[in-house]
Amino acid sequence: xxxxxxxxxxxxxxxxxxxxxxxxxxxxxxxxxxxxxxxxxxxxxxxxxxxxxxxxxxxxxxxxxxxxxxxxxxxxxxxxxxxxxxxxxxxxxxxxxxxxxxxxxxxxxxxxxxxxxxxxxxxxxxxxxxxxxxxxxxxxxxxxxxxxxxxxxxxxxxxxxxxxxxxxxxxxxxxxxxxxxxxxxxxxxxxxxxxxxxxxxxxxxxxxxxxxxxxxxxxxxxxxxxxxxxxxxxxxxxxxxxxxxxxxxxxxxxxxxxxxxxxxxxxxxxxxxxxxxxxxxxxxxxxxxxxxxxx
Amino acid sequence: xxxxxxxxxxxxxxxxxxxxxxxxxxxxxxxxxxxxxxxxxxxxxxxxxxxxxxxxxxxxxxxxxxxxxxxxxxxxxxxxxxxxxxxxxxxxxxxxxxxxxxxxxxxxxxxxxxxxxx
Numbered sequence: 316x317x318x319x320x321x322x323x324x325x326x327x328x329x330x331x332x333x334x335x336x337x338x339x340x341x342x343x344x345x346x347x348x349x350x351x352x353x354x355x356x357x358x359x360x361x362x363x364x365x366x367x368x369x370x371x372x373x374x375x376x377x378x379x380x381x382x383x384x385x386x387x388x389x390x391x392x393x394x395x396x397x398x399x400x401x402x403x404x405x406x407x408x409x410x411x412x413x414x415x416x417x418x419x420x421x422x423x424x425x426x427x428x429x430x431x432x433x434x435x436x437x438x439x440x441x442x443x444x445x446x447x448x449x450x451x452x453x454x455x456x457x458x459x460x461x462x463x464x465x466x467x468x469x470x471x472x473x474x475x476x477x478x479x480x481x482x483x484x485x486x487x488x489x490x491x492x493x494x495x496x497x498x499x500x501x502x503x504x505x506x507x508x509x510x511x512x513x514x515x516x517x518x519x520x521x522x523x524x525x526x527x528x529x530x531x532x533x534x535x536x537x538x539x540x541x542x543x544x545x546x547x548x549x550x551x552x553x554x555x556x557x558x559x560x561x562x563x564x565x566x567x568x569x570x571x572x573x574x575x576x577x578x579x580x581x582x583x584x585x586x587x588x589x590x591x592x593x594x595x596x597x598x599x600x601x602x603x604x605x606x607x608x609x610x
Numbered sequence: 611x612x613x614x615x616x617x618x619x620x621x622x623x624x625x626x627x628x629x630x631x632x633x634x635x636x637x638x639x640x641x642x643x644x645x646x647x648x649x650x651x652x653x654x655x656x657x658x659x660x661x662x663x664x665x666x667x668x669x670x671x672x673x674x675x676x677x678x679x680x681x682x683x684x685x686x687x688x689x690x691x692x693x694x695x696x697x698x699x700x701x702x703x704x705x706x707x708x709x710x711x712x713x714x715x716x717x718x719x720x721x722x723x724x725x726x727x728x
Contacts, residue, residue: 325613329620336621337628346637351649358642361679365645368656368676371663385655413667 354388362389366401370417379424386425395425403553412535419534419552419559502580503536503607512591512601518565519588519600521574525551525560528609532560537577542570548577568600576607646681650695653680657692658705661712670719673712689713 354365366386373382383394391397402418503525511522521540525533534552541547551562566572568588575582583605591601645656657677664673677685693709701709 325617326620329617330624330627333621333624333626334628334631335624337625337630338632339628340625341629341632341637346632350647352643352647352652354648354652356641356643356647357645361643361645364676364679365656368659368663371666372659374666375662385659388652 354385355390357389363401365389366398367405367414367418370398370421371414373421373424374417377424382421383425395422398422398425399554406535406550406552415552416534416559423558502578503576503609505581505583505605506608507604507606508583509604510589510591510601511604512593512599514593514599516602517600519568520602521564521566521572521586522602522604523551523562523564523574524558524604524606525562525576526606526608530608532558533609534559536560536562538562538564538574539577540564540572540574542572563602574605580607645679648680651699654692654695656680657689657712658696658701658708661689661708664712664715665708670715674716674719674721677716685719686713686716689716 354362357365366389369382369385372385373379386394386398398418399422402415402422405418406415506526523538525536527533532551534550536551538549538551539546540549547564549562549564552559554561554563564572564574566586566588570587572586573582573584574586586603589601589603590598592598645653648656657680660673660676663676664670674685677688680688683691689709689712693706693713696706696709
């Protein structure tokens with residue numbers, strides 16, 4: 316009678332014990348080993364190294380198809396954007412300038428979808444991508460230019476190196492100390508200052524394009540913008556999708572700004588937000604585009 | 611059949627079910643693997659990328675650090691294994707020469723001369 320009341324519970328106990336033993340063995344003692352893993356299973360930091368390596372290798376042969384194939388193994392969304400963001404992070408974290416350049420060049424190539432003409436192992440032979448002026452849809456008409464920018468020579472340099480990305484369209488804000496690598500050679504000279512009217516750009520910007528003597532964009536150039544009671548620093552190359560030599564700063568009307576390269580050279584004074592009007596008469600803020608070039 | 615025999619059979623069946631679940635249905639997933647767990651063809655391509663990058667920067671220390679991601683083997687062994695795989699799978703001569711160049715450069719690498727990376 317007593318034995319019958321116990322029923323078959325011992326079988327269930329045995330099964331549960333067996334399952335527990337089986338799971339312990341299969342999850343802890345001898346788990347499935349992924350010895351033939353694909354790159355998309357890499358840890359996030361290894362993925363970043365993988366992307367940096369793809370970019371570095373891309374400089375050797377300029378083979379965009381091969382680079383795209385390699386990056387496709389990571390199964391990233393918006394590969395070009397991801398590479399551009401990584402370039403920004405690398406610059407902000409003070410990674411070697413070669414790595415930043417490589418990532419920026421690859422981001423640009425991916426964004427354009429073209430393979431640059433093969434060059435002989437020359438990371439500096441990047442294409443120049445100016446801000447997308449072709450997107451300007453209205454005839455610019457400058458009104459109320461409070462002052463034409465004036466140019467003076469300034470040779471002082473500012474040792475402070477802090478990063479700030481005003482008006483950055485990405486959600487990344489660099490706050491860390493960076494170590495910019497100045498380009499040796501003659502100081503940059505202002506080549507052109509012009510007002511750019513773009514309906515799609517709601518904020519007034521100071522846009523800067525830095526080119527070397529060969530006309531190639533120069534990243535990591537520190538710029539100093541000052542105004543009455545304030546000063547800020549920013550760097551070229553933080554928006555590689557707009558060019559490695561590109562940088563911008565958001566102006567606040569009606570503040571008057573001056574800007575110069577941290578390493579000296581020409582300063583541009585009396586920069587202030589100016590309005591443009593579109594064909595339908597509506598007004599919007601324009602941006603000043605300053606082009607510096609190494610003579 | 612004795613009660614103990616039935617119990618033992620239940621344990622075995624349960625263990626089999628547990629193993630099936632743990633190995634097949636819901637195995638341990640490695641989503642954060644290191645490059646050393648990559649499949650051999652991906653590893654070989656990784657080494658090829660290191661070789662291509664080395665042709666650009668000529669930084670042997672950096673190449674060694676990158677190869678170290680692929681395991682604890684000597685860099686020369688990693689490069690040799692990659693070259694061996696590339697030969698077996700008939701990579702193009704240009705790639706083979708890159709493996710060769712990297713391997714030869716690694717033979718000259720002296721870790722004692724390496725400048726520590728900050």
